[in-house]
Amino acid sequence: MPDGFILTFVKAFVLANLVMGVFAFLTWLERRLLGRFQVRLGPNRVGPFGLLQPIADLVKLIRKESILPEGISPVLYIAAPALSLFASLAVFAVIPFGEEATIPGTDWKIFLFISNPSVALLVVFALGSISFYGFLVGGWSSSSKYSLYGSMRAVSQLISYEVSLALAVIGVVMMAQSLSLTGIAEAQDRDGLWYIIPQFLGFVVYVVASTAEVSRIPFDLPEAEGELVAGYHTEYGGMRFAMFQNAEYVALIAFSAVASILFFGGYEGPWLPGPLWMLIKMTFFILIAMWVRATLPRIRYDKLMSIGWKVLLPAATLNLLVTSAIVAWRA
Amino acid sequence: MTYDIVFVVASALAIISALGVILSGNPFHSALALIGNLVALAALYLLLQSDFLAAAQVIVYAGAVMIMFLFVIAYLGGRATEPVRARPWWQTLAALAAAVAVVVEVGFAIEEQAFGDGASVSEAFGAPQAIAASFLGRYVLTFEATSVLLLIAAVGGVTLAAHRPAPREEGAVSAFEIERPAPEVSLQAEVVDALTRFDVVRAGQVRDEDGET
Numbered sequence: 016m017p018d019g020f021i022l023t024f025v026k027a028f029v030l031a032n033l034v035m036g037v038f039a040f041l042t043w044l045e046r047r048l049l050g051r052f053q054v055r056l057g058p059n060r061v062g063p064f065g066l067l068q069p070i071a072d073l074v075k076l077i078r079k080e081s082i083l084p085e086g087i088s089p090v091l092y093i094a095a096p097a098l099s100l101f102a103s104l105a106v107f108a109v110i111p112f113g114e115e116a117t118i119p120g121t122d123w124k125i126f127l128f129i130s131n132p133s134v135a136l137l138v139v140f141a142l143g144s145i146s147f148y149g150f151l152v153g154g155w156s157s158s159s160k161y162s163l164y165g166s167m168r169a170v171s172q173l174i175s176y177e178v179s180l181a182l183a184v185i186g187v188v189m190m191a192q193s194l195s196l197t198g199i200a201e202a203q204d205r206d207g208l209w210y211i212i213p214q215f216l217g218f219v220v221y222v223v224a225s226t227a228e229v230s231r232i233p234f235d236l237p238e239a240e241g242e243l244v245a246g247y248h249t250e251y252g253g254m255r256f257a258m259f260q261n262a263e264y265v266a267l268i269a270f271s272a273v274a275s276i277l278f279f280g281g282y283e284g285p286w287l288p289g290p291l292w293m294l295i296k297m298t299f300f301i302l303i304a305m306w307v308r309a310t311l312p313r314i315r316y317d318k319l320m321s322i323g324w325k326v327l328l329p330a331a332t333l334n335l336l337v338t339s340a341i342v343a344w345r346a
Numbered sequence: 347m348t349y350d351i352v353f354v355v356a357s358a359l360a361i362i363s364a365l366g367v368i369l370s371g372n373p374f375h376s377a378l379a380l381i382g383n384l385v386a387l388a389a390l391y392l393l394l395q396s397d398f399l400a401a402a403q404v405i406v407y408a409g410a411v412m413i414m415f416l417f418v419i420a421y422l423g424g425r426a427t428e429p430v431r432a433r434p435w436w437q438t439l440a441a442l443a444a445a446v447a448v449v450v451e452v453g454f455a456i457e458e459q460a461f462g463d464g465a466s467v468s469e470a471f472g473a474p475q476a477i478a479a480s481f482l483g484r485y486v487l488t489f490e491a492t493s494v495l496l497l498i499a500a501v502g503g504v505t506l507a508a509h510r511p512a513p514r515e516e517g518a519v520s521a522f523e524i525e526r527p528a529p530e531v532s533l534q535a536e537v538v539d540a541l542t543r544f545d546v547v548r549a550g551q552v553r554d555e556d557g558e559t
Contacts, residue, residue: 020348091378133473137401141388144409148381151413155374155420163420170417174410194474 026129030107038264039069045305052309079253084157087250091156096251096258099149102142103265109135110272111197113282113289127282127290128197135196136188139273140181143228147173149262150237154247165246168316169230169237175323176227176234182331183220186338187277190214196273200281211278216334218278220327222303225270227323229263231304233311236319271300353393360386377415384408396472 043058043066050057058065083089113127132138147170154166187210188194191202203209211218227234238246248259275281275296282289314322363386366379384407391400470476481489 132397134397134401137398137405141401141404141409144405144413145385147409147413148378148416151416151420152378155416167417167421170413174413 022125023129026125027108030129031104034104034107034265034268035261037268038261039073041264041268041301042072043068045308048302048305049309052306073257076254076257081254082252084159084250086158088156088158091152092250093255095149095153095156096248096255096262097149098152099146099262100258100265102146102149103262103269105142106139106266106269107272109138109196110269111200111276111282112293114197116288131195131197133198134194136184136194136199136273139269140177143177143266146262146266149259150247153251153259157247157250159250161244161249162247165237165243165249168243169247172227172230172234172236172319172323175320176224176327179220179323179327179331180224180228182328182335183217183224184277186214186217186334189338189342196276196281200276200283203280204283209278209280214278214334214338216330217338218274220331220334221274221277222300224323224327225274226304226307227319229266229270229304231263231267232308233314234319235313236316267301267304268297271297271304274300349393352389356386356389356393359383360390373419374416377412377419380415381408381412384412394472395467398472398474398477 046068047057047059047065058068061067061071083092108129109132111128111131115124116127117124150169150173151166154162154164154169157163187199190206190210190213191199193199193202199210230237237243238248243249248256251259272293275293279296279299280292281296282293284292287295360383363379363382367376367383370376370379385404388400388403388408391403
């Protein structure tokens, strides 16, 4: 085995566990913040400030009986949440948190990313389209009407918004002349300009479409409690249910990381080290998502579709046309 | 060494999932196996230094195209318990003939190409720039013609599936235009008729001497 294999494995292990830890902390933060937004306290009993609440939740979920409902396809039913979680977590394999860094106290130099392919952005989208299958397969294998409706909604929503998302991102790719995430971050450092300024329309489309891609309020139609019980994970309980929720959260973290790199310069920034800048920028996006969740109601399904196809798609196309004209003119 | 391991695993997955596509009785399982096959092929593309092609394979084929397949099957297809339908004999025969033809052709291709030296390619091979240059430069006409073809197919699909309202007949009345008595009035009349043993006298009715209306 090459030396790089072990190092990559260690990096992947550390990062995956970090993301999971951040996920646990975020569930606490979101519930506390939602409480504040809604003029109540939120969870504050378990540990100081309720900080141990995620652990209490985890223990509760693990101790639940693992139920296999009647009439399901067992293999697919068990595999679906794992597939979703895998696809969301795997995105972090291509997300750079910095350039080369020296480990303090030694002269070891490591790269602050697991891998840096030249088509990293495409890999992110490829993993995104794999994660759809978790929702579809989970809903189908449950043999339940509500689950199937939920997954149908999830899939049509994700397909509709993925188009706008991809088109919004191409503007950034054209300006940076690169599909690699480190390349895009460095291009912003080189131009001395965060791409949120020239690509503001693209940024707006990206934020709206990515909220829909991670099925958060106001786009959480796939699991609309009022109509569909819980959507595609109606028949899931215990840790399997938690894995679906986990996958959505991890996808939110991943989309925030990609947004920080595409529009906010990623790990490039003055004074502070790269990973810290990434963390600050990602926190900004995650807090926006929580704020939106506390503010907006769920929108109606036909409105969701018409926003996707009649507002976001034309806006993204316009952004693309103008950007390509400017890039071609300057070249 | 690492490449060999990846090659063996990806090829084995490709073969197993390909068998799954044709041997599974349930269309949903077949489609899932096909996705596995496409992803395994993408891993093989990665070994051939075609990062862009691998990512595009997963996005377009394993992602966009197959999700439509699964979507339709989940909506319309049967459940896991549905029995496999018998096929006509000529279909089996034709399938066998096609399979033999493919095997023979692949055999010739392998014999000619595979045991020589590996092709030497430059660093830029398979990069997005190289693919863009061939799509939008040398083969631009073919590329654009293909997209027009796809557009025609999409428009055709929409036209075929478009819901045409039935032509309206002369003097037909829409359901909204029919005036019905208010529901509580007719309900009350029925209930009163059904539950009383006494005569029901409605306004406007005249009772004659014998008590009959």
